[in-house]
Structures are given as structure tokens and as C-alpha cells.
Amino acid sequence: MSHSGTLTQNEPYEKIYFGFWLYLLTDVMMFGSLFATYLVLKGGTAGGPSAQDLFHLPRALLETLLLLTSSLFAGLARVQALRHQRKGAMIWYAIVFLLGALFLSMTYAESKELLLQGYSWQRSAFLSSFFTLIWTHAFHLVAGLIWILVVLIQLAKRGITQITFRRLSCLTLFWQFLAVIWVFTFTIVYLMGAAGL
Amino acid sequence: MKEVGKIPEWSGYVSIRSYVIGYVISLLLCLGSYWMVDQKILNGWALATTLLTLTFFQAAAQFIFFLNLGKEPKPAWNLIAFVFMLVLLLIIVIGSLLIMYSLDYRMIA
Numbered sequence: 434m435s436h437s438g439t440l441t442q443n444e445p446y447e448k449i450y451f452g453f454w455l456y457l458l459t460d461v462m463m464f465g466s467l468f469a470t471y472l473v474l475k476g477g478t479a480g481g482p483s484a485q486d487l488f489h490l491p492r493a494l495l496e497t498l499l500l501l502t503s504s505l506f507a508g509l510a511r512v513q514a515l516r517h518q519r520k521g522a523m524i525w526y527a528i529v530f531l532l533g534a535l536f537l538s539m540t541y542a543e544s545k546e547l548l549l550q551g552y553s554w555q556r557s558a559f560l561s562s563f564f565t566l567i568w569t570h571a572f573h574l575v576a577g578l579i580w581i582l583v584v585l586i587q588l589a590k591r592g593i594t595q596i597t598f599r600r601l602s603c604l605t606l607f608w609q610f611l612a613v614i615w616v617f618t619f620t621i622v623y624l625m626g627a628a629g630l
Numbered sequence: 631m632k633e634v635g636k637i638p639e640w641s642g643y644v645s646i647r648s649y650v651i652g653y654v655i656s657l658l659l660c661l662g663s664y665w666m667v668d669q670k671i672l673n674g675w676a677l678a679t680t681l682l683t684l685t686f687f688q689a690a691a692q693f694i695f696f697l698n699l700g701k702e703p704k705p706a707w708n709l710i711a712f713v714f715m716l717v718l719l720l721i722i723v724i725g726s727l728l729i730m731y732s733l734d735y736r737m738i739a
Contacts, residue, residue, distance in 0.1 A: 454708050458715040465719040469726040494664050501656055508649040508696055609696045613689050619660070620685040624667045630678045 440515060440598045453603045457610045460573075464614050467566045468621060475626075477558035484559070484626025487547065493623035496539050497615060503532035504612035507605045514601050519593050522601065523585055529608065530581045533574055540571050563622065570618060573611055580604050652695025659688040 440446075475484060506529045513521035544567070547553070547560075554564040584604050587597050663684045666672065672680060693699040693712075700709050 451707060451711075455711055458711055461715060462719055462722065465723050466726075469723045472723075472727055473730040490664070490668065494660075497660055498657075501653065501660065504692065504696060505649055505653040509646065512646055512649070606697065609692065612696075613692045616656075616660070616685055616688050616692070620663060620681050624663055624681055625678060628667050628670075628673065628677055628681075630674075 440593070440595060441602075446595065446599050446602075449599060450602060450606075453606060457606060460610070461614070464566075464569070464617075467562070467569060468617060471562040471566050471622065474558040474562040479557040479559075481557045481560065482552055483629075484563075484622065485629045487552065488623050488626050489543070490623060490627050492539060492543065493619055496536055497619045499532050499536045499539075500612045500615050503529045503536070504609045506532070507608045511602060511605045514588075514593050514598055517593050519588055522593070523588050526581055526585055526588075526601075530578060530585075533578050533581070533608075537571060537574055537578070540567060544568075566618065566622065570611065570614060577604070577608050577611060580607070648695045648698075652691050655691040655695070656688050659684045659691070 506525045510522045510525035510529065513525060544564070552560055554561045581604065584597070584601050587600065591597055663681050666677065666680065671677075694701075699712060700706070702708055
């Protein structure tokens with residue numbers, strides 16, 4: 434029996450991992466409702482700009498690539514943790530943190546541009562649903578960034594134990610779920626918006 | 631301490647290979663969708679259907695290769711809960727769209 438096995442072979446790990454999985458599934462349902470709202474309301478521009486007028490595709494692509502790459506790195510961090518490589522896990526997660534922060538700064542820049550042009554959530558039903566969707570995702574990422582910091586501190590202080598590994602696994606799950614949700618945002622909001630669908 | 635043996639328990643199952651495969655598939659699908667919109671390859675319903683299909687495969691790739699969905703031993707509770715979520719999600723999303731478009735159509739006509 435290797436040490437890799439013992440990290441995950443305990444009852445709390447399985448129960449907590451499954452419980453966290455269930456939480457994430459309900460989170461997906463919430464995002465699903467927000468996507469449905471967006472699809473229903475995106476035609477309601479009230480004489481204001483439509484998706485085709487507003488969105489900048491190259492930036493959205495860059496955001497997607499950032500999040501996809503960070504999702505990969507979060508997975509690699511977990512592999513390192515499973516091999517008891519504390520330093521490797523911390524380095525990968527530090528990079529995930531930077532990529533996530535970069536993503537958020539791009540979301541912030543986009544929202545700021547729209548607001549400065551006078552296209553706030555108050556302008557039309559389309560923009561209300563757009564901002565709700567984007568910012569709900571962004572708030573999840575902010576929570577993710579704080580969580581990464583907490584896990585990094587715990588890894589630095591306590592090393593890789595059953596408890597810190599469990600937290601790191603749930604964090605990885607959370608981060609990778611957010612990347613999947615962003616894939617849908619990229620297609621439904623940006624690509625289909627730019628194509629005028 | 632650093633020995634990596636066979637990992638017997640599914641949620642501990644991770645491999646670098648699986649992550650890299652998932653990453654490459656997602657990357658290709660993502661760039662493919664972007665390219666299709668950028669070059670205006672298709673339009674209308676054909677484009678919408680293709681984009682949504684590519685997105686579906688990309689999400690599937692990430693769920694399988696990143697989140698290890700479907701790799702657990704029986705009883706596969708994570709997978710069962712996931713499928714149940716999908717059913718509810720489809721009812722909510724498709725149902726909302728159907729009702730709202732139908733309402734829109736009837737109000738205007």
C-alpha cells in the first residue's frame with residue numbers, strides 16, 4: 434500500500450467529496466437557470482445595443498484559454514499533492530491563482546467599458562441578464578481565489594495531510610466546474626452573440 | 631513517502647495523461663468554434679447547432695478527463711446524481727425557452 438492510497442481512503446473524504454459534488458450540481462442548475470433567462474431576454478434590447486454590437490471576441494477567447502489552462506494546472510496540482518509533492522502542488526496552485534486573477538481583471542475591464550459607455554444593467558433586459566450571468570460567475574471565481582489562498586497557507590503550514598488534501602481536492606473540483614460553466618458562457622453569450630444568433 | 635503505487639480508490643484516480651488529453655480536446659474544440667464564427671463559415675441554425683454540439687463535447691471532455699466522471703466503481707453515486715441533475719437542467723432550460731417563446735408568439739399574434 435502506497436501513501437497515495439491513504440490520502441483518499443478514509444470515510445470523511447468520500448462523504449465530503451460526494452457532498453461537495455452535490456453542491457456543485459445544484460450550482461450548475463442555478464447557472465442553467467441564468468442561461469435560460471439570458472436566452473429568453475437577449476432579444477429585449479429596448480432600442481439599446483445588442484450582443485452583436487458590444488462583445489469583443491478575441492478578449493473572450495483569451496479569457497476562455499486562461500480559464501481552461503488554469504483548470505488543467507489545478508488538476509496537475511492535485512496530482513502533485515497525491516504524490517506528496519507539497520512544493521509542486523503549491524507552485525501549480527500559485528499559477529492557477531495568477532491566471533484566475535488575470536481572468537477576473539479582464540472581466541472587470543469589460544464591465545467597466547460597458548458601464549462607461551452607459552450600457553449598465555439598467556439599460557435593457559438583455560444587459561440585466563448578461564451582467565447577472567457574468568457577475569455570478571465572477572463572484573464564484575473571487576470565492577475560488579480566496580479559497581486558493583487559504584489552501585496555500587494551510588499547505589505551507591501543515592503540509593499534505595488527509596485534511597489538507599481533501600480541501601485541495603474539493604477546491605480543484607470547484608475550479609474545474611467553473612471552467613466548464615465558462616465554456617457555455619463563451620459559446621452562448623460571446624460566439625453566438627457575435628454571430629447575431 | 632514519494633513512492634507512487636497503484637491508486638486503488640477511484641476519487642484518488644488522477645493521471646497527468648488524462649488531464650493533458652482533456653486539455654488538448656477542449657483546446658481544439660474551443661479554437662474550432664472561435665474559428666467558425668470568426669471566418670463566418672456557417673450561419674443561422676446550422677451555426678447555432680454546430681456551436682452547441684462542439685460546446686457539448688467540450689463540456690463532456692472536461693467532465694470525463696478533468697473531473698473523472700464515470701470512472702468510479704459501482705454504485706456510481708456521483709454519476710447517478712449528475713445524470714439526475716442533467717434531467718432537471720434540461721427540463722428547466724428547454725421548458726423555460728419553450729414557454730417563453732410560445733408566450734411571445736401568442737402575445738404578438
